[in-house]
Amino acid sequence: MGTILLARSPNSPDVIYAVNPTCTHAGCTVDWNVARELFVCPCHQSQYAVDGDVVGGPAPSPLPRFNVKVEGDRVLVKPLPG
Numbered sequence: 666m667g668t669i670l671l672a673r674s675p676n677s678p679d680v681i682y683a684v685n686p687t688c689t690h691a692g693c694t695v696d697w698n699v700a701r702e703l704f705v706c707p708c709h710q711s712q713y714a715v716d717g718d719v720v721g722g723p724a725p726s727p728l729p730r731f732n733v734k735v736e737g738d739r740v741l742v743k744p745l746p747g
């Protein structure tokens with residue numbers, strides 16, 4: 666499954682998103698920018714919303730997402746079907 670980044674929704678703290686942090690432009694690893702509430706790629710500045718959708722830069726497609734389920738103090742992540 667590789668590396669997975671988890672981020673809480675800025676608008677709904679109970680909602681957690683899980684994405685593959687590999688930028689869809691050229692494969693650099695994105696970072697979470699707390700102030701901008703975006704994933705930002707350090708290589709060519711692609712920007713992704715907390716749910717992985719592209720909001721700026723040269724990225725051609727969203728970050729792949731995973732299903733997230735919270736059970737008590739555990740966060741379960743699994744690939745989306747399909």
Ligand code: FES
Pocket residue numbers: 688689690691692693706707708709710711722723724
């Ligand atoms: S590798 Fe991420 S914007 Fe180019």
